[in-house]
Amino acid sequence: MLLVAWMSEILAGSVVYAAQSLGMTSVFIGIIVVAIIGNAAEHTTAVIMAVKNRMDLSLGIAVASTIQIALFVAPVLVFASYVVGPAPMNLVFTPVEVIAIALAALITGEIASDGESNWLEGVQLLSVYFLPDVARSPVPDP
Numbered sequence: 267m268l269l270v271a272w273m274s275e276i277l278a279g280s281v282v283y284a285a286q287s288l289g290m291t292s293v294f295i296g297i298i299v300v301a302i303i304g305n306a307a308e309h310t311t312a313v314i315m316a317v318k319n320r321m322d323l324s325l326g327i328a329v330a331s332t333i334q335i336a337l338f339v340a341p342v343l344v345f346a347s348y349v350v351g352p353a354p355m356n357l358v359f360t361p362v363e364v365i366a367i368a369l370a371a372l373i374t375g376e377i378a379s380d381g382e383s384n385w386l387e388g389v390q391l392l393s394v395y396f397l398p399d400v401a402r403s404p405v406p407d408p
Contacts, residue, residue, distance in 0.1 A: 305331050321383045329374065370394070 308331040315324040347355035377387055
């Protein structure tokens, strides 16, 4: 457990420097980079189960991992920030972030409700995953 915490601290420290040098926003880092790397074991297992055509198990792993982060890890980090951090952390979201969370829940429910999967649903889920980054990127002048 302590080794995992230490490795997470190293990851967080290295991501800050990489993000600054690459011009990434903090939202992109928090939503995309840290989420993917932090749950690499769950993602790997879910992909392996999907390759073996065990979609029920794959979807269960992915959804359970998300629920674990939302209901346990985030509140624990808020309480820990009062003791450890330089300033208390809060869970105040902007309206766009609330809409994104609601849409993610609706899309997940819609995809999982029929009990079937195909390549088109997978491509749609990947496009929704990267949509926040595309929406925040600057539009070039014509």
